[in-house]
Amino acid sequence: MKRSHLVLFGLAAVLGVAAAGSAGCQATGGRSVFDSDGGSGGEDSSGKGGSGATGQGGDGGSDSVGAFVGPGASGSGGGGAQCSNDQNVDDDGDGFSEAAGDCNDCDPNVSPGSIEVATNPDDPMATPADEDCDMVVDNVAPVSCDDNIALTDSNPENGARALDLCQFITPADKKWGVLSAQYVRANGSPATYTQHIGIQSNFGPNVNVQKGTRMLTLSSGYARLPNQPGACGGLSCSQIGAGTAPAGFPQDVPGCAGETDINDDVGLELKIRSPKNATGYKFKFKFYSMEFPEYVCTAFNDQFIALVSPAPQGSINGNISFDKNTNPVSVNIAYFDVCAYDPIYPQFTCPSGPGEMEGTGFGTWDEAGGTSWLQTQAPIKGGDEVTIRWAIWDTGDDAWDSTVLVDGFEWVANGGTVVVGTDPIEDPK
Template sequence: MRPWLNFLSFMTAAGCLGMACTGNIGPVIGFAAGDGGAGSTSGTGGDDPPTTADATITTSGVTGSVGCGGLPEDDTDGDGFTELQGDCDDCNALVNPNALELVTVGGDGGAAPEPVDDDCDGIPDNVPGPCDEGLPLDDADPLNAARAVELCKMASGPGDWGVVSAAWVMVDGSPPPAQAEQLAGFHLGHGLLPGFGPNVTPKGGARLLALSSGTARQQDDEGFESPSGFDKRYEGDFPDGFPKDPRDCGDLVPAKPSDPTAIEIAIRVPSNVHGFSFNVNYVTYDWPYACTDFNDYFIAFLSPRPTDLIDGHILFDAASNAMSINNKFIEVCTCEGGPPCNLDGLMYACPRGTRELLGTGFEGRAGTSWLVTSAPVEPNQEIKIRWGAYDAGDHLLDSTGLVDNWRWLTDEDVKVVTLGDRPEL
C-alpha cells in the first residue's frame, strides 16, 4: 500500500466542531500538514493543502509489488479493472483508470520516489489546473457552476468518475418555477463571481458559486438588487428534514421557503477517494433579527445521506444549528455599543468586524466568513450534492451563500464535520 501524508487532521484553537465532537466556537486553523519530510509539499498550520482543479491530496510515490500473479484478464487487485481494461498496476487497488490522479511527494527523506500514474493515462502526476477562468457571471449552464467550485472533470460514461449531471432546482430538489417572470428572478439567484466585494476572494480557481434568495451579485454588478428585500414572487417547499428549529431560540414555527434558488450536482466518486470537503461563506440581511420565524437558511444536502444523520443535511455548527443568523459561526458583524452583541439573549462576539461585507450590499449586516465542511463517501459511488438559499415566508431581508474549492479526500476515516477555516485574528 502507498503510505499517505495525512492532510486530514483538522485542528481548532477551541476544540473540534460539528457532528463528531463538541466545543465552543473559536478561531480554527485550516488543514494540518503531515510529517513534512523531504520532498513534502504540505502546508503548515493555518494554510490549505496543495490544490488542483479537482482538489487532490498529495501522496508518496510507492506502488504495489510487481509480479503478483494473475492473467491480463484477471482483476488481481480487486479494483474493478483488469490489465485488458487499462489497469496499469494490477497489484495496487489504488491505481486504475477510475482513480484520482495524486501528486507524488517524498516521505521521510532519502531519494525522491518515482512518480505514480494513478489514473493510468500514461502521464504520472498529470494533475490538471483550475477550470473556471473566464466564466461569465450570469452563466446559465449548471455544469459551469460545477466548474466554478473546482468540480472540473466530467464523467465520460458509467465506469468513469466525475460530474455526471447538474441542474438548477428549488431547495427541495423540485424544478424551478415555470412562469417566465418568476424564472427570470430564479436565475438572478445564482452567479459565478470573481469575488464577493473586494475582501472576499475565491478559495480555489478564479470564480466562486453564489446562491441567493435575492440576487447573487455584488453591489456594482448588473442585475444587483438590494438584499433588503428583492421579491421574486414565487414560493417553494421545505427540503427533507426542514424546518429545523434553532437551538436557544425557544418555540419557533419557521416559515416556508420563499424565493429559493439551488443547484444539484450528480458526481461519480473516484475509486481511491473516501470523502470530500468544500468552502462555504454565508451572509444575511436578517441581522439583527435573530430567533424569528422568518430567518433565512442556506442548505447543503448530500445523497446518499451519511451514516448517523437523520437526513442528508451536512452544514451545521456544534449545536446542530443549520446555517442561518442563529448559527454559532456568525462572526462578521457589529452592533451599537458592541461587540459583544446581545440579540434577544443570543450573544455574538463579532470578532471579524464587517470589513468582508464591503461592496456586497450587506454592509451593516452579518456573515460567517469562509468555513470548510467535509463528508464521507464510498469509492465509485454516485452521489448528489444540493446547495441552496431561501427566504423564510416574507421575501424580505435576503441571504446569500458562497461555495468554492471542492476537494476530494483520500483518508478512510472522513467524518461529517463543519470547521472554521479561519486565519488568526
C-alpha cells in the same frame, strides 16, 4: 408570515461554538502499499514486474519503451492475493484490467478511475505513485475550468465548474466525474434561471475565490454585487416566490421557534461519481444575511443546506453543513463572526470585523453579517454515486435576504476516516 422589526437581547447562548491484511498486495490511504518484502521482479512479456519471493510483489519492470509499468505480483510464499498475468483480467476488482489501462492491477486504489494523490513530502516512508495511471507521477496541479464563465451564465454544468468540478462523464463511463447538473428549488424540482443565481469572480474587494477563478453564488435575494447589472439595491428582492422545503427542513434551533414555510428558494444539484480511491470530499462556503443581528433566534432565519443522497452517517436529514452544536447554517450558526460591533447588541463581538462585507451590499442598507470561510467534509466510498444539492431559502417570509458563496470542491483520497463536519478555514485566500 410577515415579520415586525424586533430588537433582541441575551442571545449569546444561541451562538454556542458551535485494516491491515495478510501479506501480499493491498492498498491503504489511496496509495499502493505492500506489507512485506519480496524479491526483485524481472520483466514478463508484457513489461509487468515479475513475482517476488514472498509477501510483496517484485519491483516494477519496463515496457518496450523503457517506461515503468508497475510492481510485480505477490509471491506465493506470503499467502497474499495473486495478480494474474492475463492483461484482460481485472485482478483487483476496481473495474479496470491492464488491457483497459490499469497500471497496477494488484491495487484497487490505482486505475484510470482513481484520482492522483500528492506524495507527502514530510513522510519519509511515502513513495510517489501514479494513482490515475496517466503515466505521470504526482500530476496533481490544479485544473482550472471556470476562467471564462460569465456572471449571468445559466448553464448548470458551469455552476459545477465554478465549484471546480471539471470532469463530466456519462453513466457508461467507468471514471469519476459529474453525471448530471441542474438548477433546482429546495425540494429538488427544476428551477428556471433567475438573478438568484450568479457566478462571481470575487465578492467585494476583500473576499476572493478559493480555487480557480470563479465561485457559485446562490441567494434568496439577487446574487449580484451593488455595482453589477441586476443588483437588488435594497434589503429584499424576489423573483421566485413560495417554495416547498425538503423533508425535515427548515431545521429549528433549540430555543428558537421557527416557521415551516419558505420562499425564494434556489439551489444547484449535482449527481457525482467518486474516484475509486476516494474516502471523502470537501467544499468551502461563506454565508451572509441581512437578518443579523435583529432577527437572530426568530422565526425568519434563512438557511443554507448541502443535502446529500444517500445520506451519509452523521448528517442531519441528509444535510452535511452545520456547526458543532448541530445548528444549521443561518444567523444562528456559531461561526457568524463577520460584522460591525454594535453596542446595542453587545453579545455579538464580531471578531472578524466588517471588512468582508465591504462592497457586497451587506451592511449598506441596514446592519448585516456573515460567516468566515467554512469547509464542510463528508465520507464517501470509492466509486459510489451521490447527489448533492446546495440550496438556500428565506424562512417565514421573502424579506431580509441571504447569500451563500460555494467554491473549492475537492476529493479526499489520502486514506484515513472522513466524518461529516464543518469548520472554519484557518488561512483562506
